[in-house]
Amino acid sequence: MSYSQLRPLLFRLPPETAHELALRALGLLQGIPQLCRSVRQRLTVTDRRLRQEIWGLEFGNPVGMAAGFDKNGGVATAIAALGFGFVEVGTVTPRPQPGNPRPRVFRFADQETLQxxxxxxxxxxxxxxxxxxxxxxxxxxxxxxxxxxxxxxVEAAAEDYVALFGGLADSCDYFVVNVSSPNTPGLRSLQEVTSVQGIVRKGRELSSRPILVKLAPDLEDHEAVELACAAVDAGAAGIVLTNTTTDYSLVPGAARVGGLSGRVLKNRSFELLERVAAELFGRCLLVSVGGVDSAEEAYRRLRAGASLLQIYTALVFQGPALVRDINRGLVALMAREGAKSLEEVIGADR
Ligand SMILES: Cc1cc2nc3c(=O)[nH]c(=O)nc-3n(C[C@H](O)[C@H](O)[C@H](O)COP(=O)(O)O)c2cc1C
Known part of the structure; x- marks a missing residue:
């Protein structure tokens, strides 16, 4: 069954139920290692032009799973089998918590957007x-x-990040400090220089893993640039741009809750990447996320200065083969332009 056949059935379910079903299917997949391997072989694009070594780690391709899909780190192996070059799990907090009351995820299918x-x-x-x-x-x-x-x-937030850096350092290759989700009261107020620098410095003391900071698209350009620079000055290895947006005017009729992701976020996410790249390209790693939904869009982000990309919402609307399609498309675009490595592509439009 293809995803275009499955999608109407999935979309009859409430979004969060469909998500739980997807997690369950991925859980089953990774429980059968042979099947997981064969899916991985089918969906992974292996091409040396897509490969990068970053922080001493090999990224087989630049397309990663964005945070929030696998919040508990339960199905990362199955996600990797979908052909991703890297996987980000979480957001995880020190103690378990139930989140907000349901319903709390909404689809706007016409606009390939989630809230x-x-x-x-x-x-x-x-x-x-x-x-x-x-x-x-x-x-x-x-x-x-x-x-x-x-x-x-909020005044004690740094203690939570300290606990997480200490508790999870051996469990990952890199950390992302999330100060940009719109759904935890007060979290975005940590998006100021002193708080971000304090958290990054603590992380550097407690773990040798690279630390990235994920920012909101709703910051003013100059605020985002200032914060990103401050984070890097404090030792951050990279900046992730962006989290979901609270600009509800992007979706007429949307309730004023939560954050929007997908197609309506595309322009702002790209714009902020350009702004931050103008200051920080070459000084830290930039990860672009928000509305990436095709090889062309992925290529545009790379050329604007992102070394890595992440996707979430487009996967829901287009299905898991999207990762392979983007990677194949990237290889084709690189061949057309005669680029022999991602290094030649990244930042080329700057
Ligand atoms: C249902 C859902 C849950 C998310 N949860 C998280 C999260 O826990 N932490 C986080 O940093 N971002 C979270 N995000 C944001 C995504 O990681 C990403 O930054 C955003 O959706 C933009 O990318 P996209 O347009 O490809 O979806 C979530 C997004 C969605 C749609």
């Missing part, structure tokens, strides 16, 4: 640590996206 107000529903860092100890994708870099618990006062 979510999940609120870091997750089973906590100890459960994630155990899961990743038992099973971690082989040969695919793994990031953990970390956030504070809802009950932790």
């Amino acid at each position: 979510n107000a999940l609120g870091f529903n997750n089973s906590g860092m100890e459960a994630m640590r155990k899961r990743l100890k038992a099973r971690r994708p082989a040969g695919v870099p793994l990031g953990i996206n970390i956030g504070k618990n809802k009950v932790t006062p």
Whole structure:
């Protein structure tokens, strides 16, 4: 059954139920290693032009799974089998928490857009640590996206990040500090220089893993640039641009809750990448996420200065073969332009 046949059935279910079903299917897939291997072989594009070595790790291709799909790190191996070059799990918080009441995920199919107000529903860092100890994708870099618990006062947020850096350092290849989800009260108020620098410095003391900071698209350009520079000055290895947007005017009729992702976020995500790349390209790694839905869009982000890309919403609308299609498309675009490595592509439009 192709995804275009499956999609109408999945879309009859509430979005979160469809998501749970997808997680269950991925769980079954990774329980059958032979099947998982054969899916991986079919969906992974192996081409040396897509390969990069970053932080001493090999990224087989630049397309990663964005945070929020596998919040508990339970199916990272199956996600890797879909052909991703890297996987980011989380957001995980120190203690388990249920998130906001349902319904809390909404689809706008015409606009290939999602709206979510999940609120870091997750089973906590100890459960994630155990899961990743038992099973971690082989040969695919793994990031953990970390956030504070809802009950932790903003003034004490740094303590939550300290606990997460300490508790999960051996479980991942890199960390992403999430200060940009719109669904945890006060979280975005950490998007200021002193807080971000404090968290990054603590992380550097506690773990040798590269630390990235994920920013919101709703910051003013100059705020995003200033914060990104401050994070890098404090030792951040990269910036992830962007999280979901609270610009509800992008979807007429949308309720004023949660954050929007997918096609309506595309322009702003790209614009902010360009702004931040103008200051930081070459000084840190840039990861572009938000509305990436085709090889052409992926190529545009690479040329604007992103070394890595992530996708979430387009996967829901186009299905898992999208990862392979983007990677194949990238190879074709590179061949057309005579690029022999991603290095030649990344930042070429700057
Ligand atoms: C249902 C859903 C849950 C998400 N949860 C998280 C999360 O826990 N942490 C995070 O940093 N981003 C989260 N995101 C944001 C994505 O990682 C990504 O930044 C955003 O969706 C833009 O990419 P996209 O347009 O490809 O979806 C979530 C997005 C969606 C749609």
